[in-house]
Amino acid sequence: MPDSKWTKPNRLTEVISTDIREEIVGSFPGYSLESLASQIDVENLRDGDTVWTVWTKYLTGMDRKTYGAAIFASRAEAESAAQKMPVGTKFGDGFGFPKRFKDLFEGQDATKIMSYMFSTGDDDAVDFTCYEAFFESGVDRVKFGGLSEKVVQWLGDEHIHWMREEFGENWEAVARLEYVMNHFPDSSLVGLAAKLFFAKFVTYDDFATGYLVKELEAVIAGTEEKAMAALEAQSKRIKASGEKSAKAKLERLEAFMCEVEGLADLAGRISERAILDQAWLNLSSYREDTPKTLSTRQDYETAVRCDPPFMDRYHAVFAKSA
Numbered sequence: 001m002p003d004s005k006w007t008k009p010n011r012l013t014e015v016i017s018t019d020i021r022e023e024i025v026g027s028f029p030g031y032s033l034e035s036l037a038s039q040i041d042v043e044n045l046r047d048g049d050t051v052w053t054v055w056t057k058y059l060t061g062m063d064r065k066t067y068g069a070a071i072f073a074s075r076a077e078a079e080s081a082a083q084k085m086p087v088g089t090k091f092g093d094g095f096g097f098p099k100r101f102k103d104l105f106e107g108q109d110a111t112k113i114m115s116y117m118f119s120t121g122d123d124d125a126v127d128f129t130c131y132e133a134f135f136e137s138g139v140d141r142v143k144f145g146g147l148s149e150k151v152v153q154w155l156g157d158e159h160i161h162w163m164r165e166e167f168g169e170n171w172e173a174v175a176r177l178e179y180v181m182n183h184f185p186d187s188s189l190v191g192l193a194a195k196l197f198f199a200k201f202v203t204y205d206d207f208a209t210g211y212l213v214k215e216l217e218a219v220i221a222g223t224e225e226k227a228m229a230a231l232e233a234q235s236k237r238i239k240a241s242g243e244k245s246a247k248a249k250l251e252r253l254e255a256f257m258c259e260v261e262g263l264a265d266l267a268g269r270i271s272e273r274a275i276l277d278q279a280w281l282n283l284s285s286y287r288e289d290t291p292k293t294l295s296t297r298q299d300y301e302t303a304v305r306c307d308p309p310f311m312d313r314y315h316a317v318f319a320k321s322a
Contacts, residue, residue: 013060015089018082020075021144025049031071039071052078055128056085067128126213129220130193137190139176147172151179173197192216252289253303257310259283264317272318276301 026032026047036042036051045051052075056068072078134140141148152160155175163171173194180194192215199208259279266275280297284290291297304310 011060012090013058015056015085015087016059017057017087018085019055019057020078020082021053021055022075023051023053023071025051036071040073045073054078054082056082126196126216126220129189129216130196133190133193134176137180137184137188139179139190139194147175151175154179167202170201173201189216189219192219248289252287252291253300253310255287256280256283256300257304257313260304260317261313267318275317 023031025036025045031051033042033045033047036045040051052072054070054072056070058066058068060066070078070081072081131140131144135143135145138148139151140146147155155163155178160171160175163174167174177194177198180188180191184191192212196209196212196216199205199212256279259282260275262282263275263278266278280290291300304314
């Protein structure tokens with residue numbers, strides 16, 4: 001069947017960076033032996049040993065960045081894998097996954113594995129941004145490392161001991177949150193990152209985690225900044241439009257007042273109503289923007305009768321008839 005708009009690929013994915021990192025087995029937020037068992041041979045591994053992860057950053061279409069991770073027992077294997085997927089590699093124009101699921105997953109936890117394989121990777125991408133935020137703001141001493149010395153000193157040994165006892169191995173997520181809440185704006189990137197890690201690793205609140213992921217994505221992509229800029233621009237347009245409208249109305253009021261003053265000699269001989277009607281007739285003969293409706297004309301008449309700078313001029317015209 002030929003390609004159609006329904007079947008052709010719309011978004012290619014490009015490898016934009018690769019990074020090989022050492023991971024300490026059993027060290028948070030690294031891998032446990034249990035989590036590694038489905039990916040590499042762990043028979044000779046123990047907690048504290050090193051494995052190597054190839055982190056690959058992808059750009060799909062115009063703007064969606066995701067990450068992929070592959071774990072290897074040796075650095076040589078990791079380097080070999082990275083060389084097979086160099087920066088600039090593009091894919092996504094073939095079939096998405098030309099395999100039979102039963103052949104791949106039979107005898108394993110298929111749901112869990114498929115959930116990982118076919119997820120968008122957005123959570124992983126946001127996690128990387130969180131770690132970058134912690135490092136760049138000085139909360140962490142290195143990227144993907146532990147708390148910086150200034151944070152440790154601010155917390156104090158007694159408080160850290162309490163956190164370890166209260167929150168276990170994920171106590172650092174709580175420590176980051178407490179420090180960030182006391183030192184940075186709530187809506188800052190590092191503030192959102194700290195709240196996300198707390199929801200993800202401490203309270204295990206999937207709803208809050210998902211919400212914060214989307215909020216961080218919006219900030220990272222500049223969506224909120226663009227929206228705020230659009231609102232500000234709209235506000236300026238409305239203000240400018242209002243100022244222009246007010247200026248035009250003032251010009252019409254002045255023109256109407258001049259017509260009333262031009263009929264001052266008739267005051268006392270004909271009624272005030274007759275003078276106003278004639279002023280409107282005179283004004284409409286040369287101004288297309290002269291108010292047409294009775295209610296609008298009444299508003300204008302009230303303005304020249306009661307509001308400065310027209311009030312004194314108006315009453316001067318009709319002083320003879322007072």
